[in-house]
Amino acid sequence: MNTQATLTAHFGYKLVDWYQSNSRDLPWRRTRDPYPIWLSEVILQQTRVVQGRPYYERFMQAFPDIHALAAASEKEVLALWQGLGYYSRARNMHATARTIVLEYGGKFPASYRELIGLRGVGDYTASAIASFAFDEQTPVVDGNVFRVLSRYYGIFEDIANPASRNLFKKAAAMAMPPGQAATFNQAIMEFGALQCTPVSPLCPSCPVNSTCYAFRHEAQSMLPVKNKKTQVKERHIHYVVLCRNGSIAMKERTGKDIWEGLFDFLEVEAGAAPDWPAVLPEDLARFSPTPVSGPAKHLLTHRRLLISFSMLELPETVSLPAELQWYTPGEIKELPKPLPINRFLKDFL
DNA sequence: AAGCCGGGGAA
DNA sequence: TTCCCAGGCTT
Numbered sequence A: 001m002n003t004q005a006t007l008t009a010h011f012g013y014k015l016v017d018w019y020q021s022n023s024r025d026l027p028w029r030r031t032r033d034p035y036p037i038w039l040s041e042v043i044l045q046q047t048r049v050v051q052g053r054p055y056y057e058r059f060m061q062a063f064p065d066i067h068a069l070a071a072a073s074e075k076e077v078l079a080l081w082q083g084l085g086y087y088s089r090a091r092n093m094h095a096t097a098r099t100i101v102l103e104y105g106g107k108f109p110a111s112y113r114e115l116i117g118l119r120g121v122g123d124y125t126a127s128a129i130a131s132f133a134f135d136e137q138t139p140v141v142d143g144n145v146f147r148v149l150s151r152y153y154g155i156f157e158d159i160a161n162p163a164s165r166n167l168f169k170k171a172a173a174m175a176m177p178p179g180q181a182a183t184f185n186q187a188i189m190e191f192g193a194l195q196c197t198p199v200s201p202l203c204p205s206c207p208v209n210s211t212c213y214a215f216r217h218e219a220q221s222m223l224p225v226k227n228k229k230t231q232v233k234e235r236h237i238h239y240v241v242l243c244r245n246g247s248i249a250m251k252e253r254t255g256k257d258i259w260e261g262l263f264d265f266l267e268v269e270a271g272a273a274p275d276w277p278a279v280l281p282e283d284l285a286r287f288s289p290t291p292v293s294g295p296a297k298h299l300l301t302h303r304r305l306l307i308s309f310s311m312l313e314l315p316e317t318v319s320l321p322a323e324l325q326w327y328t329p330g331e332i333k334e335l336p337k338p339l340p341i342n343r344f345l346k347d348f349l
Numbered sequence B: 001a002a003g004c005c006g007g008g009g010a011a
Numbered sequence C: 001t002t003c004c005c006a007g008g009c010t011t
Helices: A003-022 A034-043 A049-062 A066-071 A074-081 A088-103 A123-134 A143-153 A164-175 A181-194 A213-217 A329-334 A339-348
Strands: A233-244 A247-252 A266-270 A290-299 A303-313 A325-327
Touching (some): A003 A164, A034 A049, A049 A074, A123 A181, A143 A181, A143 A213, A164 A181, A233 A290, A233 A339, A247 A329, A290 A339, A303 A339, A325 A329
Parallel strands (some): A233 A303
Antiparallel strands (some): A233 A266, A247 A325, A290 A303
């Protein structure tokens, strides 16, 4: 065994050792059942454990197995997902539950190759399920793994470049102790989350600092290299809350846009003229809605939304624009809605 | 390869 | 403010 191979194997065993005494006790780590493992992995995509965990508990409570999830409506699933963001995860997860029930007889596919064919299951999630539930020797590469490996080995490849993923997968595979895929994969991610953190990593207490490139070269803050910056665009949205006899007009967002599948109000998006008065649809142009609140800032990763609300009591004689529908307060409670809509309903109605 | 898709917490 | 989180899909 050459020096490099010895070094990497040493690294993998050290991480596993570290994990045995430093890991958090998380519910999805107490099982080999692919259903809760898959559920937790989808919830935790781009999401911190502290943020995702309550959702995991609620989903397991509401849908204890794949059949329960498949039997639910997409609307129910989205409603439970409210506030977690990246709603396509919920829609894909629901579709995959139905696929597994209908095409796999309710039994989860048990290999990376099959898993990655499922909707909402990409390279990371397929490897995670395959290793955690089925002991397949396939390395996971997530944000934590990019960080740990780039620092330890001094890999300066841009992690935003999809091509560099293979390099990291090979490095992870070399470090993986034979027969310990599940533990090693958990270990390297947990190590990234708790020890080798993005800012101010805990190098003094790190078990592998003596052989870590970044520590030896004081390059922790330079790694991983990530060049692509997502630029944030501003977007002005004005909602006109149409009311009649205690009901409110809402619509489902259908286009390929933010909050697809969620419900909101009559929407007047202002391009060049960000502020009220917004231009109402032709049928409603003679009315003057009452401004209620906003514009309030709502930040997404890639958008800076400025949202304002006004209200209009719509006379019986005026018909509703086609895409809208009347909902009672009780019905509205059950609809999946974006966070700003929920905040408005809570504060002003 | 690049753009799109949420929301929150830490510094 | 900026960064990034147990990423994946579409174009």
